[in-house]
Structure formats: C-alpha cells, structure tokens
Amino acid sequence: MTAIKHMILGGGMVAGYAAKELAARGLKPGELAIVSADDSLPYERPPLSKSFLAGKDTEDTILINKPDWYSAQGINVKLRTTIDRVDLPAKRVHAASGDAFEFQNLLIATGARARKLDCPGNDLPNLFYLRSMDDSRKIRARAAASKSAVVIGGGFIGMEVASVLSQQNIDTSMVIPEDRVWSRIFTPALSEFFENYYRSRGAKLLKKETVASLKGSEPLEITLSSGRKLSCDMAVAGVGAIPETDLFAKSGLVIDNGILVNEYLETSQPGVSAAGDVANCPDSIFGKRRRVEHWDNAVSQGQHWAAIAAGDRRPFVHVPYFFSDVFDLSYELWGDPGGATQTITRGDAKSSSFSVWWLRQNRLVAAFAMNRPDEERQAAPQWIESKQSVSADRLADDKLPITTAAN
Ligand SMILES: Cc1cc2nc3c(=O)[nH]c(=O)nc-3n(C[C@H](O)[C@H](O)[C@H](O)COP(=O)(O)OP(=O)(O)OC[C@H]3O[C@@H](n4cnc5c(N)ncnc54)[C@H](O)[C@@H]3O)c2cc1C
Missing domain, CATH: 3.50.50.60 (FAD/NAD(P)-binding domain)
Structure with a gap:
C-alpha cells in the first residue's frame, strides 16, 4: 500500500x-x-482532432x-x-x-470516453472513434491510405476531423442528424456560414441523416436511415462522450x-x-x-x-468557454446561448470576421467571436460574469467601440 x-x-x-x-x-x-x-x-x-491529426504536432509537442x-x-x-x-x-x-x-x-x-454508434457494425476496423492520442494516430495512419471518408456527427469533433481530412484531399462527407451543423449551439446564420465554408472547401454535408448500419472494411459500406448507401475507405464517428x-x-x-x-x-x-x-x-x-x-x-x-x-479555498466561478479551429478559421464561444431572447451580429456574417451576441432581455448570456478585436474578446466573458446590462442597438453598430454598448 x-x-x-x-x-x-x-x-x-x-x-x-x-x-x-x-x-x-x-x-x-x-x-x-x-x-x-x-x-x-x-x-x-484538442490537437488530436487538429494539428496532431494533421501530422503537424508530435507526442512531445503536445x-x-x-x-x-x-x-x-x-x-x-x-x-x-x-x-x-x-x-x-x-x-x-x-x-x-x-x-x-x-x-x-x-x-x-x-x-x-467517446460514445459509440448504436447500430450494427459499430466496431468495424475502418470505423474510428476519437478520444486518445492512440485513436488519433490510427486515424492519421488510415487517412494516409484513404481517398474517401465519412465523418458521422456534426459537433465540434466531427467538424474538426472533417476539416483535417478534407485538407488532405480526401473526399469527405459529413453525416449529421440535424438540419444544420451544430444546431444545439449555433444560430441558423452561424450554421449557414460554416456549411458554406465546408462546401467551398470540398466537404459534402448529408443532413437529417443517421447511420443505420455499417458493414465491410475495404470499402466500408454505410447505410443511412433514408436508405442511402455510402462507400468509403474510412469513417470517423464524433457522436458525443460519456463521463x-x-x-x-x-x-x-x-x-x-x-x-x-x-x-x-x-x-x-x-x-x-x-x-x-x-x-x-x-x-x-x-x-x-x-x-x-x-x-x-x-x-x-x-x-x-x-x-x-494548497489552502486557498474559494468557490469555482467561471464563464463556460470553448474554442475550435477548422480549416484556416479559429473561433471562440463564451457562456450559454440557451434561453436567449435576441441575437446580434457585429461585423459581416458572410466574411470570416464577425461576432454573435446572445442576449436574454438586455443581459449578455453568450458570445461567439471569430477574428475579432481583443476588446470584443475581453468584453464577452466580463459582461457574462457581471451580468452587465447592454444596449442591443449600440452592440449592433459595428462602427462604435464595443465598450459603448455597456449601459
Ligand atoms: C479529440 C478531442 C478534441 C478536443 N478539442 C477541443 C477543443 O478544440 N476545444 C475545447 O475547448 N475542448 C476540446 N476538447 C475537450 C478537452 O480536451 C477535454 O475537455 C479535456 O481533455 C478533459 O480533461 P479531463 O482531464 O477531464 O479528461 P481527459 O483528458 O480525458 O483525461 C482522463 C484521464 O483519466 C484516465 N482514466 C480514466 N479512467 C481511469 C481509471 N479507471 N484508472 C486510471 N486512469 C483512468 C484516462 O486514461 C485519462 O488519462 C477535445 C477533446 C477531444 C477528445
């Protein structure tokens, strides 16, 4: 002992x-x-679905x-x-x-641990789940020998893996159950931005589809809920995690x-x-x-x-935060959009520099930022934590400094 x-x-x-x-x-x-x-x-x-998967990072560097x-x-x-x-x-x-x-x-x-698909064939050799360094290595090795891939799930891991595989000139299709990517968090405009971006980079999106079964290995054959069949060299499922x-x-x-x-x-x-x-x-x-x-x-x-x-006993008070990198885009999200009554966009939602602000009444509850000035990135967690009252009109006016939106 x-x-x-x-x-x-x-x-x-x-x-x-x-x-x-x-x-x-x-x-x-x-x-x-x-x-x-x-x-x-x-x-x-995080690098396991980004730079490590792409072969740009090694075990030592992460x-x-x-x-x-x-x-x-x-x-x-x-x-x-x-x-x-x-x-x-x-x-x-x-x-x-x-x-x-x-x-x-x-x-x-x-x-x-990564959640497994709940369907026949959920353990086939060329179907991968991603949680550990070893999982990422195996996906990387298979990707090097693949021309086509199916990514199952449209959450952050699915989106990141699809981005890496597409950039390796692998013909990549994403199968997602929802009618738009990351509908749990994103506004319709945000989902549309990312869907257009993925399409422009060659990734295909099959929406309102789930996997009914998988069989075979080379190729891997996937039958979708609609009856549609896909044939690919590999598949990666990003369908959630179980504590x-x-x-x-x-x-x-x-x-x-x-x-x-x-x-x-x-x-x-x-x-x-x-x-x-x-x-x-x-x-x-x-x-x-x-x-x-x-x-x-x-x-x-x-x-x-x-x-x-070490003896410094304080309550844990923290604004939820998340970041992701896909293709050449990096974005961040603070807070919790659930229960928001209004969303406001600063910048041009068709460009790759804009932010989205979720308000409940006149309080900020969540913010998304992509390539935005530091003042916006600083205001987001501060205002969420302090329950700062903000002016929606001033927030929406991109010509005004963000600080003028605080009431
Ligand atoms: C592929 C991937 C990409 C991600 N990308 C992002 C991102 O871009 N942005 C972001 O904000 N978050 C991201 N995350 C989430 C983030 O990495 C996790 O939230 C974080 O790793 C959680 O840390 P943890 O220590 O709780 O668990 P883990 O890092 O999973 O560590 C758990 C440890 O417990 C060990 N363990 C479990 N059971 C036992 C046992 N019975 N006995 C001994 N050891 C045990 C495991 O072996 C492991 O070492 C990503 C996660 C993954 C998997």
Whole structure:
C-alpha cells in the first residue's frame, strides 16, 4: 500500500494542469501521485482532432509538462495503471495490477470516453472513434491510405476531423442528424456560414441523416436511415462522450450526468473532489448545474482544485468557454446561448470576421467571436460574469467601440 498526500486519479488534462499549479504553490517532493490508465504523460487533447491529426504536432509537442519536470518536482506518475476498485470512506483505491494507494486528498479526473454508434457494425476496423492520442494516430495512419471518408456527427469533433481530412484531399462527407451543423449551439446564420465554408472547401454535408448500419472494411459500406448507401475507405464517428463514472457506481458518490460536486469541486465524500469532463458542477453565473467537456474547464478546474489543496479555498466561478479551429478559421464561444431572447451580429456574417451576441432581455448570456478585436474578446466573458446590462442597438453598430454598448 502506497500512502500519498494528494492523489489524482486519471492522467489527462486536469491532472497536467493541477500538477503544474500545485508545484507552483510549493508542492513538496513525494506529496503528489498521478495514477493513469494512459500510456502517455498528461497531454493536450484538442490537437488530436487538429494539428496532431494533421501530422503537424508530435507526442512531445503536445505534452502539458515535459517528462523530466515530474521527476524534478518529485511527482510520482504511475502510467498504464487502471484503477478498478475504490473504497472512498477508507480513502483507498486499488489498481487492476494489484497495487493499492491510500490518499489523504483525492481528485477524480477520469474524463470521458467517446460514445459509440448504436447500430450494427459499430466496431468495424475502418470505423474510428476519437478520444486518445492512440485513436488519433490510427486515424492519421488510415487517412494516409484513404481517398474517401465519412465523418458521422456534426459537433465540434466531427467538424474538426472533417476539416483535417478534407485538407488532405480526401473526399469527405459529413453525416449529421440535424438540419444544420451544430444546431444545439449555433444560430441558423452561424450554421449557414460554416456549411458554406465546408462546401467551398470540398466537404459534402448529408443532413437529417443517421447511420443505420455499417458493414465491410475495404470499402466500408454505410447505410443511412433514408436508405442511402455510402462507400468509403474510412469513417470517423464524433457522436458525443460519456463521463467515466462506472468505477464509482457503488462508491457512495452521487452520480447524475457525471459526479456531482459542490462549488469547491468537492464530492459528497470527505477528502474526495472531482474536476474536468467527469464533474458536474454548480454554475453560479447561470444558476444551474453543468458538466462541461471543454479544454478551458479542465484547465481551470484542475488549477482551482490545486489552489484549494494548497489552502486557498474559494468557490469555482467561471464563464463556460470553448474554442475550435477548422480549416484556416479559429473561433471562440463564451457562456450559454440557451434561453436567449435576441441575437446580434457585429461585423459581416458572410466574411470570416464577425461576432454573435446572445442576449436574454438586455443581459449578455453568450458570445461567439471569430477574428475579432481583443476588446470584443475581453468584453464577452466580463459582461457574462457581471451580468452587465447592454444596449442591443449600440452592440449592433459595428462602427462604435464595443465598450459603448455597456449601459
Ligand atoms: C479529440 C478531442 C478534441 C478536443 N478539442 C477541443 C477543443 O478544440 N476545444 C475545447 O475547448 N475542448 C476540446 N476538447 C475537450 C478537452 O480536451 C477535454 O475537455 C479535456 O481533455 C478533459 O480533461 P479531463 O482531464 O477531464 O479528461 P481527459 O483528458 O480525458 O483525461 C482522463 C484521464 O483519466 C484516465 N482514466 C480514466 N479512467 C481511469 C481509471 N479507471 N484508472 C486510471 N486512469 C483512468 C484516462 O486514461 C485519462 O488519462 C477535445 C477533446 C477531444 C477528445
């Protein structure tokens, strides 16, 4: 049995940034252990559907901390170690290998896994799901030998993968169940902008379609709900993620779309916290609970847990944020458009420089920005957090500085 002061279960993004923050706050050698099922040290996941997938980044360039940094800090990282049993009241976790660990303070950061298609053929060799570096490597290798691809799902991972594959001159079709891309978040005008952009870059869009079945491998044959058949060298499904909570089903933790934590990221079990994709956290800005599956949330919650572990106990208050890169476009989104009563566009929605502002009554609840001035990027999270009242007319007038829209 190894006894540890701080233990992080899961060696992903939360772990990488939590370790960095704890070290900056005076961690002593031997005080922190990271136990991870991964075979790589904590790495940035966003490049897996962008630059790493495109072959522009390597394992070394996407690591959050360099390999010798962990040993220099006296942090014990146990890779290829899957925890398969926990006894949280006894403050113990057990690995499939037989190793056991006793902790004073545990951070659960087990993330999420890619959701699989629910249809016959959902495990065929040339159908890929994307969560890990290894998944990305396999997609990259198959793409190098492919002339045609089908991307299933029109969320951010599907859109990013389709963008990378199209740019490799692979004939790429996207199959999406909705009548427009990312309808859950985007306004119709935003969806239209991206659909036109994708078409202009050669990607095809098959809307209001789901996959009924897959068969074969070379080629892979896909039958859609309409009966339409597609034949391709490879397919990638980006159909959502499931929080990794199975391990805690009988642990006494409260699980409801992730592990429920309070505003200090603490679970119902003393000494046990959760952060990142696996955690369902109260959002005091919007007055609701949410489980966020984005980079900034993993980074910020990892750092926040470390601050609390180092004695700086404050509630986690954070504006949800998300970024994505597709083709030569980079965009960002703050807040939560749900419940908005009005949307306003600054700039020209047909160009690649515009922003969209979602208002509920006269308060800003969400903002999208692509190639916009820093003042707009700064105003968005500040106004959402402060519940700033804004003038819709002044906000819509692109000739006025954004700051004049604050009432
Ligand atoms: C392909 C891809 C692209 C993305 N792109 C973007 C983007 O452009 N913008 C954005 O905002 N967000 C993006 N994200 C989301 C972002 O990467 C995640 O929100 C973030 O990785 C979550 O971090 P995490 O530490 O909670 O989980 P993860 O990074 O998934 O880490 C979980 C860790 O837990 C380990 N683990 C799980 N179970 C066990 C167990 N029983 N025992 C031991 N270890 C275990 C896993 O092996 C892994 O190391 C992307 C995600 C993916 C997959």
